[in-house]
Amino acid sequence: MNQSTITIDVSLDDQRIPHQIQWNATQSSSAEKQEAKAMMVSFWDGKEKAALRIDLWTKEMMVDEMADFYYQTMMTMADTFERATHHKELVGEMKDFAKGFYAKFRKSLEPENKG
Numbered sequence: 001m002n003q004s005t006i007t008i009d010v011s012l013d014d015q016r017i018p019h020q021i022q023w024n025a026t027q028s029s030s031a032e033k034q035e036a037k038a039m040m041v042s043f044w045d046g047k048e049k050a051a052l053r054i055d056l057w058t059k060e061m062m063v064d065e066m067a068d069f070y071y072q073t074m075m076t077m078a079d080t081f082e083r084a085t086h087h088k089e090l091v092g093e094m095k096d097f098a099k100g101f102y103a104k105f106r107k108s109l110e111p112e113n114k115g
Helices: 063-085 088-108
Strands: 006-012 018-025 034-036 038-045 050-057
Touching: 018 038, 018 050, 038 063, 063 088
Parallel strands: none
Antiparallel strands: 006 018, 018 034, 038 050
């Protein structure tokens, strides 16, 4: 059986806020560490029936980038759920929510919606 190791390095500033996030994987096509401004890692604890999460982002992560990150993550989660369950109707609802979320965010950036 093949095995891959994923390594995540998080550099913190004096207030313990992530300054830099780097990652690499042994099965990756890139030998060098990859930079990231944000990350979400989730594990499912079957015994406890609970999701365990690590959500981190650096100070350089802009609000518009965070919205893009969440939108793309929600769409990817919907795709994964579809592959795992074949529940197309629920996947459609998840994607509709993600699209609505992103549209509302983009609208909030329009000048007449500020202030």
